[in-house]
Amino acid sequence: MKYVDRGGLAFFLKGLAQDYDVYAPRQVGDELVLERVDPDEAQPEVAWNEHRLAESYKPFFFQTGKVVSRWTAEGPQGAAPTRPRALLGVKACDLKALQIVDKVFRDHTFQEPAWCAARESNLIIAGDCTGSADSCFCTLLDDVPWPKSGYDLSVAPSDGGWLVDVGSQKGEAHVAAHPTLFREAPAHAVQARDAARAELKARLEALNARYRTRDPLELSVSKNLKTRIWAKLAATCVQCNACNLVCPTCHCFLLHDVKTPDGSARLSMWDSCFHSGYARMAGGGTPRLQLTERFKNHYFHKFVSFPRNWGVTACTGCGRCIDACMGRIDKRDCLYRLETEWLPSEVLGEIH
Amino acid sequence: MSNAFVPVPALLEDIVTETPTIKTFVLRPERPLPFKAGQFVQLELPGLGEAPFTPSSDPREPERIEITILKTGLVTNALHELEPGAILGLRGPFGKGYPVQKLAGHDVLVVGGGVGLAPLRALLYHLYAEPDAYGRVSIRYGARSPEELCFQRQHEEWVAREAVDFTPTIDRPAAGWKGHVGLVTTLLDDLDMDLERTYAVSCGPEVMLKFVTWKLLDLGFAPERIYLSMNRNMSCGMGICGRCNIGTHYLCKDGPDLCYADIKDIPYALG
Structure with a gap:
C-alpha cells in the first residue's frame, strides 16, 4: 500500500x-x-x-458507431485500434x-x-x-x-x-x-x-x-416468469432505451454496413432490447412483439440467462438505469415486487 | 488477432431462379469455407448489409457454396437484383449445424416449407453421401403453389433414390397439379415410420414449425426427437450481440437448429 x-x-x-x-x-x-x-x-x-x-x-x-471493418480496393480488413x-x-x-x-x-x-x-x-x-x-x-x-x-x-x-x-x-x-x-x-x-x-x-x-429479496435474484426472476406482474412493472416504460444506454453491462449491438467514398464500412451500433424492432427479422416477423415480453426478456437476460451462461449476474447495482428512467422504473423495486406482489400465472397455450 | 467481423470476399458465379420469389446464388469464396450441414453464414452485400443464411449446397464442396434466398427484406431484395460477377462477402460458418451424430443409425423425417427446404437440402446431401450411416429418409415438403416448390429440378432424383421418399404438397388446388393438396402437416397424417428409430428435422415459417411440432407430438414423437430450424435476427454470429436469444440459448451459436425438448418450456419460443 x-x-x-x-x-x-x-x-x-x-x-x-x-x-x-x-x-x-x-x-x-x-x-x-x-x-x-x-x-x-x-x-x-x-x-x-x-x-x-x-x-x-x-x-x-x-x-457505438465504431468502425469494426472496412472494405476498400485493398479488400476487407479490420479497423485500427x-x-x-x-x-x-x-x-x-x-x-x-x-x-x-x-x-x-x-x-x-x-x-x-x-x-x-x-x-x-x-x-x-x-x-x-x-x-x-x-x-x-x-x-x-x-x-x-x-x-x-x-x-x-x-x-x-x-x-x-x-x-x-x-x-x-x-x-x-x-x-x-x-x-x-x-x-x-x-x-x-x-x-x-x-x-x-x-x-x-x-x-x-x-x-x-x-x-432485499428472499430468494437469489436468478431464482426469483426465473420462477416468476409467467406471472402477470410483468405487465404492471412495464406499465410506465416508454421504450426510450435510456436504461440500456447508461447501463455499463448492456452490450447488445447491431452490425450496420454503410457505403464510404472508398468502399464500405461496418459499424457496430449499440442496440436496445426494448426496441420493437430489436429482434425483427427480414419479412417482418418479430418474436417479442409486446413490450411486456421485451421487458421480461431484459430482466431474464440480466438475472437468469447471463448467470447461467457466464456465471455472473449482468447487473452491478450501479443504479444508473434508475436515475435515467423517465418512467420512474426502479430495478430494485421491480425485482422486489416480482417476489412479493404475486399475481396469477398467465394462461399459456398448449405449446410454449 | 483475427477479426470475425471481416468477411471473406466471394464471387457470385451463377444465379438459379428457383421460384418467382426464390433464387439460388452460387458463390465461390476467395478461400474455401468449410461448413457443416445446418451451419449458417452471414452473406454481405458490401455497403448495404448482411443477412444470415444456411447454405443449401453440399457441405463436401466448401469452395463452391450455394445459398437459396427468398426475396423478403432489404438485403434479400437487393440480392435478387444482382447479376453474376458481383463480389459479395461471407462470414462464418456459425452455429452447430444439424445433429448428424444423433441422426446416425436412425431414420430421418425431413419436413420443409417453402424456402425452408434450403438448409434441409444441405442435410440431404450429407445424408445421401453416407447412405449406410443413416436409415430411411422421408421428405415431406410443402409450398403454396406448384411454381413455388423449390429445387424442382432435383425432385425426380430424390424420388428415384433408394431408401428415400419425397412427397410434395401445395396449399390449394392448382391447374395441372396431380399431387397432394393441403398444408404440409397433412402429409404427416399417414406417416408410416417407426417412431422408435426416427428423428424429425423441420425448417419453414415459424407458424409451420409450431403446427408440425404439434402434429409430431400427437403422432407420438418424443420432444427429444424433434429438431427445429429456429429463426431469429442474428447479427454477430458469435453469441455476443444479443438479439437472437430464445431463453438462455443464442441461436447463432447454439442453433440455429434446436431440439424441441430444449425450448418447449420457454414461453413463446414457437410464437
Whole structure:
C-alpha cells in the first residue's frame, strides 16, 4: 500500500498525459462529467467523484458507431485500434461491469477486437466510493463500494492525501517510475480508510434493506416468469432505451454496413432490447412483439440467462438505469415486487 | 488477432431462379469455407448489409457454396437484383449445424416449407453421401403453389433414390397439379415410420414449425426427437450481440437448429 500527498497525485496525473489521453471527472455546471484532460493544462483539475458518475465507462471500450471493418480496393480488413486512455474516477461497480462484459467480448471463443485492444491498452485508476447515490444498490448484489480487482491503480482519500493500491504490473510500473512521490502508507491512514469503507457499506445496506429479496435474484426472476406482474412493472416504460444506454453491462449491438467514398464500412451500433424492432427479422416477423415480453426478456437476460451462461449476474447495482428512467422504473423495486406482489400465472397455450 | 467481423470476399458465379420469389446464388469464396450441414453464414452485400443464411449446397464442396434466398427484406431484395460477377462477402460458418451424430443409425423425417427446404437440402446431401450411416429418409415438403416448390429440378432424383421418399404438397388446388393438396402437416397424417428409430428435422415459417411440432407430438414423437430450424435476427454470429436469444440459448451459436425438448418450456419460443 502506497501513500501520495495531494500535490504528488496531481503531478503524477499530469505526467500520465504523455502516454495516454487522460479522462477524468470534472465539474461542469452542477454536474460531474467525464472530460478529456488537456495535456497542456498547468494544474489539471480532477473533481474526484464520491460515487459512480452518471455516465459509464463503457464507451471507452465499446463505442457505438465504431468502425469494426472496412472494405476498400485493398479488400476487407479490420479497423485500427484507438489511442490508449487513462481513466480516472472508476468505481467498484464500473470495474465489475468491465469484468462482466469481458466474459462475452474477450473470454470467449471469439474476441471482440476493439474491446480486447482497449482492455489491454487503457489504464484504469479506480477509487473508493466515499458516498452513495440514492439509486446505488451494489450491496444488494453482495458487492462492496470499493475496488477489489480489475484496476491498475486504486486511490482512496485518507489522512489529507491518497492511499494507492497497485492492482497490476502496469500500475506497478507507473508507481515505480516515481519513487519520490509514492511512499509506504502509514498504518493509521489505512485504518481510517477501512473504517470509512465499513461505514459506507453499512449505510448502503440500510438504504437498500427494504429491497432485499428472499430468494437469489436468478431464482426469483426465473420462477416468476409467467406471472402477470410483468405487465404492471412495464406499465410506465416508454421504450426510450435510456436504461440500456447508461447501463455499463448492456452490450447488445447491431452490425450496420454503410457505403464510404472508398468502399464500405461496418459499424457496430449499440442496440436496445426494448426496441420493437430489436429482434425483427427480414419479412417482418418479430418474436417479442409486446413490450411486456421485451421487458421480461431484459430482466431474464440480466438475472437468469447471463448467470447461467457466464456465471455472473449482468447487473452491478450501479443504479444508473434508475436515475435515467423517465418512467420512474426502479430495478430494485421491480425485482422486489416480482417476489412479493404475486399475481396469477398467465394462461399459456398448449405449446410454449 | 483475427477479426470475425471481416468477411471473406466471394464471387457470385451463377444465379438459379428457383421460384418467382426464390433464387439460388452460387458463390465461390476467395478461400474455401468449410461448413457443416445446418451451419449458417452471414452473406454481405458490401455497403448495404448482411443477412444470415444456411447454405443449401453440399457441405463436401466448401469452395463452391450455394445459398437459396427468398426475396423478403432489404438485403434479400437487393440480392435478387444482382447479376453474376458481383463480389459479395461471407462470414462464418456459425452455429452447430444439424445433429448428424444423433441422426446416425436412425431414420430421418425431413419436413420443409417453402424456402425452408434450403438448409434441409444441405442435410440431404450429407445424408445421401453416407447412405449406410443413416436409415430411411422421408421428405415431406410443402409450398403454396406448384411454381413455388423449390429445387424442382432435383425432385425426380430424390424420388428415384433408394431408401428415400419425397412427397410434395401445395396449399390449394392448382391447374395441372396431380399431387397432394393441403398444408404440409397433412402429409404427416399417414406417416408410416417407426417412431422408435426416427428423428424429425423441420425448417419453414415459424407458424409451420409450431403446427408440425404439434402434429409430431400427437403422432407420438418424443420432444427429444424433434429438431427445429429456429429463426431469429442474428447479427454477430458469435453469441455476443444479443438479439437472437430464445431463453438462455443464442441461436447463432447454439442453433440455429434446436431440439424441441430444449425450448418447449420457454414461453413463446414457437410464437
